[in-house]
Amino acid sequence: MSQPQTLGKYQIQGLLGKGAMGVVYKGFDPNIARPVAIKTIHASLLDTEMGRELLDRFRNEAQAVGRLNHANIVSIYEFDQDKGTPYFVMEYVEGHDLKTLLKDGRKYSPEEAVHIVGAILSALDYTHKLGIVHRDIKPANVFITHNGQIKLADFGIARVDNAELTQMGSVLGTPSYMSPEQCKGQPVDARSDLFSTGVVLYELLVGKKPFAGDNTHAIMHSVLSEEPDRPTAKNQSVPKAFDGIVKKALAKDVSHRYQTAAAFRDELQKAVAPTKAGKSNNLVLMAVVAVVVLALATGAGMWFKTQRDQQYAQPATETSDGKLSAEERAKLERLINVAEAHFKVGRLVSPQGSNAFEAYQLVLQVDPQNSEALEGINRVKNRFFKRAQLLALEGRRDDVEKHLELAERLFPNDDRIMLLRNRVNEQ
Numbered sequence: 029m030s031q032p033q034t035l036g037k038y039q040i041q042g043l044l045g046k047g048a049m050g051v052v053y054k055g056f057d058p059n060i061a062r063p064v065a066i067k068t069i070h071a072s073l074l075d076t077e078m079g080r081e082l083l084d085r086f087r088n089e090a091q092a093v094g095r096l097n098h099a100n101i102v103s104i105y106e107f108d109q110d111k112g113t114p115y116f117v118m119e120y121v122e123g124h125d126l127k128t129l130l131k132d133g134r135k136y137s138p139e140e141a142v143h144i145v146g147a148i149l150s151a152l153d154y155t156h157k158l159g160i161v162h163r164d165i166k167p168a169n170v171f172i173t174h175n176g177q178i179k180l181a182d183f184g185i186a187r188v189d190n191a192e193l194t195q196m197g198s199v200l201g202t203p204s205y206m207s208p209e210q211c212k213g214q215p216v217d218a219r220s221d222l223f224s225t226g227v228v229l230y231e232l233l234v235g236k237k238p239f240a241g242d243n244t245h246a247i248m249h250s251v252l253s254e255e256p257d258r259p260t261a262k263n264q265s266v267p268k269a270f271d272g273i274v275k276k277a278l279a280k281d282v283s284h285r286y287q288t289a290a291a292f293r294d295e296l297q298k299a300v301a302p303t304k305a306g307k308s309n310n311l312v313l314m315a316v317v318a319v320v321v322l323a324l325a326t327g328a329g330m331w332f333k334t335q336r337d338q339q340y341a342q343p344a345t346e347t348s349d350g351k352l353s354a355e356e357r358a359k360l361e362r363l364i365n366v367a368e369a370h371f372k373v374g375r376l377v378s379p380q381g382s383n384a385f386e387a388y389q390l391v392l393q394v395d396p397q398n399s400e401a402l403e404g405i406n407r408v409k410n411r412f413f414k415r416a417q418l419l420a421l422e423g424r425r426d427d428v429e430k431h432l433e434l435a436e437r438l439f440p441n442d443d444r445i446m447l448l449r450n451r452v453n454e455q
């Protein structure tokens with residue numbers, strides 16, 4: 029179907045995407061002069077015995093959801109029909125949906141995951157208390173705006189059971205995020221949303237879905253009967269506490285799950301909050317590392333002085349290991365330890381003269397093929413951009429700018445710079 033020019037009073041400005049239910053357009057409300065998103069309902073869905081009932085249900089849902097007012101929920105402004113096409117008008121979200129962001133199997137840090145999932149749970153806590161179950165929690169319905177705000181879309185719009193949609197010949201979305209009771213076509217309550225949220229949490233931490241398969245059937249089978257691997261078994265940087273949290277959220281039996289969104293969120297927040305003991309342990313650890321770094325750096329500094337003095341006497345080594353003497357190799361190893369220590373305490377590219385990036389670069393000056401240094405530089409870059417992304421997510425524009433300036437100087441060809449730059453400019 030070609031794109032309409034208007035729907036009701038709304039001007040249609042372009043296509044935002046297609047979902048199971050129909051098409052989503054970018055629209056414009058001329059009265060209020062604001063952009064909106066308009067979700068149309070596919071005619072084939074209404075062309076059935078259930079069509080009439082479905083329309084009534086959408087209207088009821090729109091009324092319930094239209095009353096919701098929460099920072100983490102995409103607002104619904106209106107539900108209407110134009111020449112037989114029913115449509116929802118909603119808040120236009122400028123940002124990215126989490127499905128797109130998760131595409132390359134990227135893992136999120138526990139803090140980022142708790143930031144995102146915590147916001148989803150705040151929204152759910154609010155609606156569950158009003159008796160509204162989302163029913164379709166999945167990354168495609170979670171948006172991260174350019175200001176780093178998390179917004180949950182399609183509240184209640186997915187009131188139609190997936191089973192009904194299949195009966196009506198519509199495309200069934202992925203069951204990867206469906207709860208066991210949803211897969212079985214049984215009635216669902218708020219705890220079904222908490223299961224789906226658990227699936228999203230798992231994917232954020234691990235970079236993979238907990239329940240997978242080649243087809244709908246295989247995925248459903250997995251949801252119903254398989255225990256996913258523990259997050260810590262898949263990603264060692266995940267704190268232990270997350271294993272228990274994920275296990276509880278993904279319990280097949282609803283009575284073993286978190287019973288409320290608030291209880292789930294509280295446990296998550298506890299899992300990333302540094303304990304008092306942890307904090308002081310960290311301080312001790314940092315002090316120890318700092319001393320080690322200092323000692324190693326002094327050694328390395330002396331070594332570099334000697335190295336510089338010898339520079340003219342020795343032609344530069346062109347390739348890796350083979351041409352290095354045992355002594356040189358030992359010295360490079362020491363320098364790599366220095367770099368590693370800097371990395372551990374987060375001195376990625378600063379302060380000047382004492383950071384991981386420079387130390388690895390010094391290694392490469394002597395041994396351009398050194399795989400540990402090459403790999404180390406990659407890790408520095410990844411951590412650096414992750415840090416910048418997190419800052420962008422938190423809307424800390426000035427800090428992101430500082431990171432961008434550094435990145436442009438140090439890694440001018442990395443295309444993550446452009447992505448970040450775009451994100452900042454759009455804010």
Ligand SMILES: Nc1ncnc2c1ncn2[C@@H]1O[C@H](COP(=O)(O)OP(=O)(O)O)[C@@H](O)[C@H]1O
Nearest residue numbers: 044045046047048052065119120121125168169
């Ligand atoms: N309120 C909105 N603002 C901006 N984009 C939206 C909005 N709602 C949906 N979209 C975009 O439209 C596309 C289709 O959405 P939808 O029909 O809800 O399908 P699904 O959630 O299954 O991906 C998605 O890619 C989404 O990014």
Ligand SMILES: [Mg+2]
Nearest residue numbers: 168169181182
């Ligand atoms: Mg959606």
